[in-house]
Amino acid sequence: MSSGVGVSPGNVPVYYGSASLKAVDRRMKVAEVVLRWMICGLGLAAALIIGTDDQVRRFFTVEKKAKFTDMKALVFLVIANGIASGYSLLQGLRCGLSMIRGSALCNKPLAWAIFSGDQxxxxxxxxxxxxxxxxxxxAQWGQPELQWMKICDMYKKFCRQVGEGIALAFVVSLSMAALSCMSAFNLFRLYGKNKGRENTSW
Amino acid sequence: MSSGVGVSPGNVPVYYGSASLKAVDRRMKVAEVVLRWMICGLGLAAALIIGTDDQVRRFFTVEKKAKFTDMKALVFLVIANGIASGYSLLQGLRCGLSMIRGSALCNKPLAWAIFSGDQxxxxxxxxxxxxxxxxxxxAQWGQPELQWMKICDMYKKFCRQVGEGIALAFVVSLSMAALSCMSAFNLFRLYGKNKGRENTSW
Incomplete structure (x- = not known):
């Protein structure tokens, strides 16, 4: 590979005019790999923490059990984070391979696919x-006007575990948002044709 | 303005190498204006539909009232759509002015601001x-496992109006997502330096 050609975080060959863009690109590549593997791990952790969450309470002779499937939103969270984890595993492997190889042949359709997937x-x-x-x-505060009572007084351990899972999932979603900006950068700069301006300032 | 220079939907001067990019840019400019004004109208409509929603039911001597403030999520929806509407009004005016003028002086910081705002x-x-x-x-189906009862059997008109507001808000959010892709395009292509490839295929 010639000195003027680098590989973007999205595996897209980009032609540089300045050293600063090359340095930014290298940092973005590392950041992308870190974020993808982080999402893979945290997404799996969030799905497991919520997916294994239950608590049994005994009221005299009656046994009541709270489990994550009682709240459809938590089922959605488990599925979404499971998919995000698997998706990031595949993307992390792609990034890892491109870093090991040092270069990768790529094209606009792939950049579009990565951008769409990340979005x-x-x-x-x-x-x-x-x-x-x-x-x-x-669950924490209820909605007394609608007679939806809070349940976290009864199921403290269940609610605490849900909170931990949601916190992890929030980090996952923020990381995915950051990645979607990166893949937008990797894709749309391919359409740049600002030949009239040589000095791109950040 | 010279024939080789155009103005992007984000008011950012872009230098073209091909006629097809210019045509795409013109279509995107029109699409951006339409989307911004649509969001302005639909966001306001969604906020008003939800914000004015209430229903009074009389059970013998007891009077019960359902209003949108009973659900904090609906308050969030009203605020979010109100802000989206106001934001789109400002952006719509900016786009309109740039179309009337035919050109606008702009820079990367403004493109970054528009991109960040849209995101x-x-x-x-x-x-x-x-x-x-x-x-x-x-509200429609309840969550019997948690003893959260459905309320839409009692407040049919209230729930129908909420449904209409959410449908409009969904269109607003999809339009905002499309706009955020457009502003990403307008920003990141400024960083493109693919001088080695003259024929950009879409």
Whole structure:
């Protein structure tokens, strides 16, 4: 590979005019790999923490059990984070391979696919966090006007574990949002044709 | 302005190498204006539809009233769509002025500001729709395992109006997502330096 050609975080060959862009690109590549593997781990952790969450309480002779499937929003959160984790595993492997090879042949359709995937995952994971947070707020404080009673007084351990899972899922969704910005950068700069301006300032 | 220079939908001067890019840019400019004004109208409509929603039911001597403030998610939806509407009004005016003038002087910081604003608004409006949808599902079907009873059997008109507001808010959030892609395009192509490839294929 010639000195004027580098590989973007999205595996897209980009032609540089300045050293600063090359340095930014290298840092972005590392940041992308770190974020993808972080999402893979945290997404799996969030799904496991919520997916294994239950608590049994005994009221005299009656046994009552709270489990994550009682709240459809938590089921959505588990599925969304499971998918985000698997997706990031595949993308992390792609990034890892491109770093090991030092270069990768790529094209606009792939950059579009990565951008679209990241966008969808960012919106899906954020929606899952939002709905789960809404359920968690209801569980914590209830909605007396609608006679929806709070349940966290009864199921403290269950609610605490849900809170931990949602916190992790929130980090996952923020990371996905950051990644979707990076993949937008990797894709749309391919359409740049600002030949009239040589000195790109950040 | 010379024939080789155009103005992007984000008011950012871009230098073209091909006629097809210029045509795409013109279409995007029109699409951006349409979307911004649509969001302005639909966001306001969604906020008003939800914000004015209430229903009084009389049970013998007891009078019960359902109003949108009973569900915090709906309050969030009203605020988010109100802000989206105001934001789109300002952006719509900016786009309109740039179209009337035919050109506009602009720079990267403004492109970054538009991109950041659109990103935040897309995530906020989508989160508001997700939380409201979660509340609406609970109101429609309840969550018997948690003893959260459905309320839409009692307040049919209230729930129907909430549904209409959420549907409009969903269109607003999808439009904001599309706009955030456009502003990403307008920003990041400024960083493109693919001088080695003259023929940019879409």
């Amino acid at each position: 969808v995952m960012a919106y899906v994971t954020l929606s899952a966090v939002a709905t789960s947070l809404q359920s968690a707020v209801l | 935040v608004m897309a995530y906020v409006t989508l989160s508001a729709v997700a939380t409201s949808l979660q509340s609406a599902v609970l």
